[in-house]
Amino acid sequence: MASITLTDLTKRFDDVTAVDGIDLSVSDGEFLVIVGPSGCGKSTLLRCLAGLESPTDGTIRLGDEDVTAREPHERDVAMVFQNYALYPHMTAERNMTFGMGSATSFSSAEIDRRVAEAADVLDIADLLDRKPAALSGGERQRVALGRAIVRDPAVFLMDEPLSNLDAKLRVRMRTELARLHEDLGTTTVYVTHDQTEAMTLGERVVVMRDGQVQQVAPPQRLYDSPANRFVAEFIGDPAMNMLEVELEGTPGGPIARHGAFELSLPQASELDDYAGRAVLGFRPEDVSIVDRGTGPERGSTGPIEATITVTEPLGDTLLLHCRAGGDEFHVQTDPRADRDAGDAVTLTVDETRLHLFDPETGAAIYHSDREHCRPEASVTR
Numbered sequence: 084m085a086s087i088t089l090t091d092l093t094k095r096f097d098d099v100t101a102v103d104g105i106d107l108s109v110s111d112g113e114f115l116v117i118v119g120p121s122g123c124g125k126s127t128l129l130r131c132l133a134g135l136e137s138p139t140d141g142t143i144r145l146g147d148e149d150v151t152a153r154e155p156h157e158r159d160v161a162m163v164f165q166n167y168a169l170y171p172h173m174t175a176e177r178n179m180t181f182g183m184g185s186a187t188s189f190s191s192a193e194i195d196r197r198v199a200e201a202a203d204v205l206d207i208a209d210l211l212d213r214k215p216a217a218l219s220g221g222e223r224q225r226v227a228l229g230r231a232i233v234r235d236p237a238v239f240l241m242d243e244p245l246s247n248l249d250a251k252l253r254v255r256m257r258t259e260l261a262r263l264h265e266d267l268g269t270t271t272v273y274v275t276h277d278q279t280e281a282m283t284l285g286e287r288v289v290v291m292r293d294g295q296v297q298q299v300a301p302p303q304r305l306y307d308s309p310a311n312r313f314v315a316e317f318i319g320d321p322a323m324n325m326l327e328v329e330l331e332g333t334p335g336g337p338i339a340r341h342g343a344f345e346l347s348l349p350q351a352s353e354l355d356d357y358a359g360r361a362v363l364g365f366r367p368e369d370v371s372i373v374d375r376g377t378g379p380e381r382g383s384t385g386p387i388e389a390t391i392t393v394t395e396p397l398g399d400t401l402l403l404h405c406r407a408g409g410d411e412f413h414v415q416t417d418p419r420a421d422r423d424a425g426d427a428v429t430l431t432v433d434e435t436r437l438h439l440f441d442p443e444t445g446a447a448i449y450h451s452d453r454e455h456c457r458p459e460a461s462v463t464r
């Protein structure tokens with residue numbers, strides 16, 4: 084069994100708590116992505132899993148075994164690093180197999196067979212005799228992956244393995260990693276600061292901040308019902324708009340009142356006892372531009388009378404920076420629409436895509452998408 088269970092995992096360096104009491108389970112065969120900003124403790128967590136750091140507190144289990152105190156080579160894991168970590172004077176093949184003969188009981192025939200298999204999967208059979216200097220960045224990264232694959236470990240640990248590749252290659256390798264996981268089915272913990280990588284690769288995604296887990300959920304669920312403001316703003320590009328509002332119960336239902344507009348909120352029990360300040364969140368793609376004077380269509384709420392301050396044509400979409408009542412927010416619209424800075428626009432928002440957050444703690448109070456608005460079981464702290 085290659086499941087992983089972390090219990091209260093903590094790693095402190097002098098004055099920094101890099102990993103702060105993490106409880107997390109990864110199931111056998113899962114592809115789990117850990118995402119968060121630089122410095123939030125992702126690498127430290129992964130290094131604890133690999134045995135390269137010893138935790139200050141807590142336990143790490145692989146399957147049924149407590150491996151917390153074990154040396155790296157006594158754990159059945161293989162790690163892939165951002166900077167490839169290849170030996171420059173060894174061929175690709177030697178880099179892949181180095182240490183295998185002595186540290187393990189593989190016969191040389193078995194090692195050859197595994198190299199051939201890994202080379203085939205990674206499409207590097209022609210490159211095995213080359214040294215790293217004669218390989219491109221993408222090829223080096225494949226060799227580094229090959230080194231992990233030939234060990235056929237219970238768990239792959241990957242620390243930003245695509246960060247040093249150019250954008251195009253990164254997208255291609257992303258697809259290949261997904262395919263590789265489909266083929267091999269090896270339990271994988273993958274660390275990245277890139278939310279697109281997290282969304283596309285992860286079966287479940289862990290969002291981390293300051294050494295703590297913010298939310299664990301499948302990608303779409305993170306996007307649709309973020310547990311707090313941090314997750315809401317970290318996942319999605321451009322980020323979710325956040326505006327301060329007053330919540331008010333009216334005979335017609337709850338409303339979010341902003342200085343310049345008010346939006347009606349689909350009724351929900353979470354809002355029964357709630358009144359006063361809140362932060363309203365909605366994504367740029369959930370806003371529509373409508374004709375002035377027409378009311379909101381069914382399923383949307385508004386209007387918001389706004390002024391365009393900046394236009395950013397992105398090819399597939401036009402990103403508008405809008406201003407209403409002294410607040411700025413973003414709107415995504417048809418790239419071929421004729422919009423200019425200074426134009427006045429009337430906007431409505433999809434009423435099934437509204438979010439409310441506590442202004443002090445940032446915790447989500449409400450998601451108007453009924454399917455997802457139940458409190459998140461997996462949120463810690």
Ligand SMILES: Nc1ncnc2c1ncn2[C@@H]1O[C@H](COP(=O)(O)OP(=O)(O)O)[C@@H](O)[C@H]1O
Pocket residue numbers: 096097099100101119120121122123124125126127128
């Ligand atoms: N060996 C170390 N000694 C002291 N502080 C460290 C060490 N390794 C990491 N840290 C600190 O721990 C925090 C988390 O670092 P890291 O795990 O590398 O974050 P990430 O991989 O998410 O960017 C940072 O504040 C970093 O400076």
Ligand SMILES: [Mg+2]
Pocket residue numbers: 125126127
């Ligand atoms: Mg790191």
